[in-house]
Amino acid sequence: MLLNIKDLHVAINGKEILKGFNLQVNEGEIHAIMGPNGTGKSTLAAAITGREGYEITKGEIIYKGEVINDWTPDKRANEGVFLSFQYPVEIPGVSMTNFMRTALNAKRGYLGQPQMKAGEFLKMMEEKKKLVEITAKLTNRSVNEGFSGGEKKKNEIFQMAMLEPTLAILDETDSGLDIDALKVVAKGVNTLKSDSKAFIVITHYQRLLDFIVPDFVHVMYKGKIVKSGGKGLALELEEHGYDWVKELYGEE
């Protein structure tokens, strides 16, 4: 099993957001996590990636057989955990090239591999750019600075392609995307999909799941999974909305 989350409780500033969350993810699987706003979907992503301020008060995140609760974000990343941000951050003054090379070499350093040669790196950049149909030159552009909403999301998938993670979490990657951009993003994910990799797709709408077909769909509400099922569950949610979830699980 690649990821095993057991009875996870996470609090922000003392307020509990995740309240006994459980999830098992195997290599090769795509899991969709759906649910109304404010149920803790993004908190889950933050907890898995080790973001500061998200305190695990109970439970365990087991990744590749190890409890990673105390791992730093960079260690998790270098062990193959990747997050496609809901709101990618603009970093003026740090060029995409420098950023990606630093990140790649950090990973290589962590794994005890030699640094990547400049030529090899640039070739890889060009190749991966094509995958997500980024035509702009990235060399002199600062990270996400001046990128449109769609470009930012494509850029996340581009980075994912560069870093080749084992576990990728896509946090509302579909939000703010038009149908063409959505297809590009989905194509990127589908190309990277393999038996050794797993995806957790966090989304509010079913739309993305037409293009990235999940093996499992989980409905999250009030900090935990309240219902799991196959692909069909997403369609059901699309049809009936989340009101029934609220009705069923609204009261403790």
Place this chain on the structure above:
Amino acid sequence: MNSKKTTTPLQEKLLQYAEEKVTVSSAGTISELKQKALESFKQSGLPHKRLEKWRNTDMSGWYQKPFLPETINEEFTKQVNDIFECTVQGFDSNVISVLNGHYYSPEEKKLQQFENGVIIGSLAKAMVEYPEYFDKYYGKIADTETNGMTAINTAIAEDGVFIYIPDNVVVEKPVQLIKLVNKRGLMLNTRNLIILGRNSQFTFLHCDDSINHDDSFINTLTEVQLGENASLNLYKLQNINDETALLNNSFFNMKRNSRLKVNVLTFNGGLIRNELHVNLNGKGAEANLNGLYLMDKKQHIDNQVYVNHNAPHCNSSELFKGILDNEARGVFNGYIYVARDAQKTNAFQRNNNILMTSTAKINTMPFLEIYADDVQCSHGATVGQIDNEALFYLMQRGIPFDDARMLLMFAFVAEITDNIKIETLKTNIDDMVKKRLRGELSICDRCVLHCTIPDKPIEFDIDLSKI
């Protein structure tokens, strides 16, 4: 006012010294200027915190120290390189130096005139040999009435650098001034005069460095005249020890279509105050003034930028950025004045700061005085910490905390260092910035320049764990 004025040991010494020096100076206009300046100084005294422009820079501690207002004219016995070795790979410049307040060179090179008419050398000597330039330009911009530091400098400064670039001369090779002090306890008043003829171009590096950890008080004044369509690139590099106070006053008169670019790069120093007074006097003149400061411990940096738009169709921009650690203090005051008939003025100003601790402090204040109606002016100031969102973003991609923070700080300062147009100089400065941010820079990395001196390195660290 006189009777109530509190005095200080330094002020007493300066007055005593000035009384002797000024009365014995030879006749002529300079002598008159000095006497007038001394009278002003008697009125104003040394600047203090009660003055608006000195409100956030407290000099009182420095005034109590027993500095001697004397310069020492060293005989040229050693090459500057032997005192202070500078080996900048690939950076081709003509190096001149001022040691303990005097132009330091062999006698025959004290004042040189080159084939193209360029004159470079000792101010004291030039004053004797080229009085015509002094009559016309010396003490003409620097205001001795309101600024005590300018007044005392004008009254007692004897030497410094004189540079004259004739009309239509483009000086390809930058001139690098290395200013050093190797005697303890001196209060040095040095003076520079730089004249650029019309259509001339010149690049000047003004480096203030320390050679040891002795205390000193440096009060430098530079007057620059830019002729029509002249272009000056000025770099100020400051890497002095924590026991030194450096006051750096620069005045610029700019004629029609002249261009001025200034980069003030402050890496270290006990107390540093840079005043830039820029007068855009001719139509179409343009001034770009940039600054970077990286301070820690109890260091103090004060940048005062005064831009006077006295003519129409002039552009000015100011961008000053700084990182302050520990209990360091920073001050930025940006004054923009637009005269009534200075229409079509573009004047922009920005100051951004990162404070790494809760005890570091910056006072930043824009001051706009606009009398014309068809102008574009803007100003902005920010004070913040390293962006935690960005930090997490970088770490999520596998970049460790320290490296991520370094990347962000380096990105923050890149906006300034990217303005450095001399490639080799930029590489050197980038390297110095990195070292400074990592806490690896010492005053042994002097100047631009990977200079090495065998004696003790000391650390100036910015503690990265504190962001």
